[in-house]
Amino acid sequence: MKRTGFRHRLKHIAAGITSAVTAAGMMLYLPASVFAAEDVTGTTSDGYDYLITAAGVAKITGYSGEDKATITALSVPESVKGVTVTVIDGTAFQGMKTVTSLTIPDTVETIERHAFDSLGISELHLPENLKLFEVGVIAGCENLRELTVPKGVPADVFRRYSYIGGWDATFKDSYIEKIIFEDGIETIPHQVCAGNDHITEIVIPESVTKIGYNAFDDGDTVTEFDLPDGLLEIEANAFEDTGMSELRLPDSLTAIGRDAFKNCPNLTALTLPAGINDADYALRDSYIEELTFADGMKAAPEYVAANAGHLQKVNIPRSMTALNLHAFIGSGIKEFTLPKQITYTNAPFRESALETIHFEEGLTRIPDECVKFAGKLTKIDWADSVTEIGSYAFGYCTALETVVIPDTVTVIGGNAFYSCEGITSLTIPDNLPLISTSAFYGTKSLKYVYLPLIQFPEGNGYSENLFSSSGLETIEFAPEYPVIPASVCSYCRSLKEIKWPAAPTEIRSSAFYDCEALETVQIPDTVTLIGSNAFNTCTSLSDLHLPASLEQLGEKAFCNTTALKYVYLPHELTAHGSASFYNSGIEHIDIADGITVIGRTFEGLPELRSVTLPDSLKRIGNSAFEGDVKLCDVALPPTLEYIGAAAFCSCSSLIRISIPKTVKTIERNAFGSGYQKPSGLQEIWFEDGMQRIPECACSGAENLQIAHIPSSVTEIGNSAFCGCRSLETVDAPQADIKHYQDSFT
Structure with a gap:
């Protein structure tokens, strides 16, 4: 037996149901979708073509x-084959110029592109359930001059479509x-x-609380808008390219979107209500010349007039105490008076045209x-009342x-004139106190x-980095100035x-760090302390005078002074930091x-060749001359312990050295090799x-060949010559010298 497909059997079942119902003396209409497994097309008895998907x-x-060719009135059916009509297809009635009346049922949700193109209608009632009104629906309808938008439509009911090279407008x-x-x-709606x-008039009811983005964009023929008192929000580009010359914004308004008034050449003045708290870039690319903030507004919103290139005047109410982040960034304002009640600003004039500021x-x-x-x-233009910057x-x-x-200023804040190049x-x-x-x-x-001279609080002078970079x-200090500040x-x-x-006592840390053009420094005779890094990387410094009064020299104070060839350390210097002259060009030290x-x-x-040590010296500390590869002339004083x-x-150039008999301790690797x-x-x-050669005296001196040990020595300390693998001769007249197993290992 030949099998019959489901679709074929379904048609026979449906026919049977219809026959049975008809035989009973009544007719039953079931929706076509119950039966259709594919698109169904047809024409109603009154001539309307349809498609049931x-x-x-x-x-x-x-x-x-x-x-x-002659019909004057069209009435779109509410349903076909029992299925509710929700869509009018694109080009459905396009070109039917004789039609002067068109009725659309409220069931219709979508009207597709050019559906009513070039009809002769003079009025059009849009359905209450309309959700989509596409591009060109009423294009060419020369008699249709007025349109009412139903209250139930969504914000995106009107849409435009992009294509290569531009947009197709609704x-x-x-x-x-x-x-x-x-x-x-x-x-x-948008x-x-x-x-x-052609549009010249738009009627907005009191029920409106939001104007959608690009709502009136392209409305250059619209010169007037009457906004309702309950309006809360205007979205981005809402009034772009409109022809209005004035606009009253209601007091209820709280937010304005970006570019809301872009390219409105006739709108040159605007008052923002006090309730506005969100208006980023609202005036960007507008023609606003005068902006007024309504009385009661407490702060200019962030970016409110950003890139408002025509802005020339801003009126600030007494209620306003703050200009928020970048409020006028990139704007055209050239002159501004900061009202006395403003206490907070956050770079409001960044990249603007501002030339003059009045206080x-x-x-x-x-x-700040x-x-x-x-x-x-x-x-x-300073005010006489200003005391703090x-x-x-x-x-x-x-x-x-x-x-x-x-002279009225008593405080200059941190970075006040930072990078004013x-x-x-x-x-x-x-x-000045601070x-x-x-x-x-x-x-x-x-x-x-x-x-x-400043009156520094609690002994603190100018803070760090005052003139850094x-x-x-030339810098000239007042004669009475007692301390050269850190990083000044x-x-x-x-x-x-x-x-x-005249009589400074301190040069604090990094005061002249990396002053590479500084050649001569004659430090006053009253200075007792030079802080760490005070002259670090002064690469041209070749003439340095350290005063007799100097007591403390900080870590790396003259580090990287590569042009410096000579230095004299005065006798009062009792505290010196590590690497004070590290990587300098010094060749001789007194x-x-x-x-x-x-x-x-x-x-x-790296350039040190000789050093003159005083007879008062008792201790040479750890790494005192470490890495001085050209040092070749050192006479250790008879007081050294x-x-x-x-x-x-x-010290790869130090070939010979004599150790005084007073030396009691020589720590490990004192003359050894480093990395x-x-x-x-x-x-x-x-x-x-000398009676005893200290432990580790020559440990690590891998190139040591000859050691002269006097007859007075009775003991050689543990590891005294440890690691001296080149040692060939030990000149020791005293044959019976106590030593340890590791003295020469």
Whole structure:
């Protein structure tokens, strides 16, 4: 028996049901989707072509009645074959110019592209359930001048489509002049005016709380908008390219989206309500020249006028105390008066056209970051009431050339003029109590500065990095100045002259770090302390005078002073940090009599050839001359008692040395080899009168060949010659010398 497919059997079952019902004297209509396993097409009795998809969606696809050429009224059926009509197909009635009346049932949800193109209708009632109104639906409908948008439509009901080279706009080639939004609608849909060159009036009901993005974009023929008092939000690009010349924003408004007023050439003034708290880039690329913040507003929103290139004037209410992050970044404003009540700013004028800043009388503190990054600022109009300049207040104002800080100022905050690279003239008032860290850091055009005496609190002077990385060539300290502050001129690579105060006692850490042009330093005779890294990397320093008063020399104080050839250490110097002259160019050192201890002060001097040690010296500390590969002339004084570990380690040019009889301790590897740097010691004398050669005296001296041991020696300490694998001769007149198993291993 031949099998019958399911579709064939289903048709017979359906026919049977219909026959049975008909025989009973009644007719039953079941939805076509119950039976259709594929798309079904057909035409209604009154001429409407339809398509019922396999998914059960009914679309009206056209009209093919005999009167198609003359028909004046169309009424789209609510259903076909028992299936509710929800879609009017693209081009369904396109070109039927005789049609002057069109009725659409509320069941319709989608009207596809160009469905009513060029109809002769003068009115159109959109269905209440409309969800999608595609591009060109009413294109060419010359008599249709007014359109009402139902309250139930979604925000994205009107859509435009992209294509290569541009956009297809929703209302392209339409003739709509007036759009009315039905009372009860809450959101104005997106792209209402897209592509419409005729619209002049838009009616917005009181029910509206949101205007969707690009809602009136392209509405350059619309010159007036009446916004409802309950409006809460305007989304991005909402009024872009409109022709309005004024706009009242309701007090209820809290948020405005990006580019909301972009390219509105007639709108030159705007007042923002007090409730606005979110308005990032709202005025970007607008033509707003005057911006007013309504009374009651407490803070200018972040980025509110960002890239508002035409902005010239901003009106600030007394209620406002803050200008939030980048409020006017990239704007065209050239002159601004900061009201006295403003206490908080966050670089509001960054990259703007601001040239002049005025401070209202009554303002006492210039807020942090007040005009930070205002790269075109050239003039500061100070108020007599200003006593404090906040942190980064003028940071990165690179066009500033002359700065005269008023006598009323008592505090300059950290980084206040940070990286103001254009400053050539700076005047700081006398008796200034406090200047904080890096206040004038990076002022690269500043060649000279006079640093007046300040009244430092609790003994603290200027904070660190005051003029770091500036272009200073000369710095002059007030005569009464007692302390040279830490990092005051660090990285001032053009500094050539220091005009010292009359009687300073300290030069603090890194004060002149990396001042590579500094050639001569005559440190005043009153200085007792030079801090760590004070002159580190002053590579041109060739003439150095250390005063007799000097007591403390910090770690790496003159490290990397490669042009320095000679140094004299004064007798009062009792404390010296490690590597004080590390990697300098010193060839000879004189150490004054009176010094009893040497630490790691001269470690790593690649050019050092000779050193004069005083008779007062008792201790040479660990690594004191380690790595001084050219050191060849050292006379140890007769008072020496201690030689520390690695004291002369890796001194590859030190071939001979004599050890005084007073030496009681020589630590391990004192004359040995270091990492990739061998010891050069070949011959050693122990002075007559020495009774015991200390432990580890020559340990690690791998090139030692001859050791002269006087007859006075009765004992050789453990490991005294450990690792001396080149030792060939031990000149020891006294044959009976006590030694240990490891003395020569």
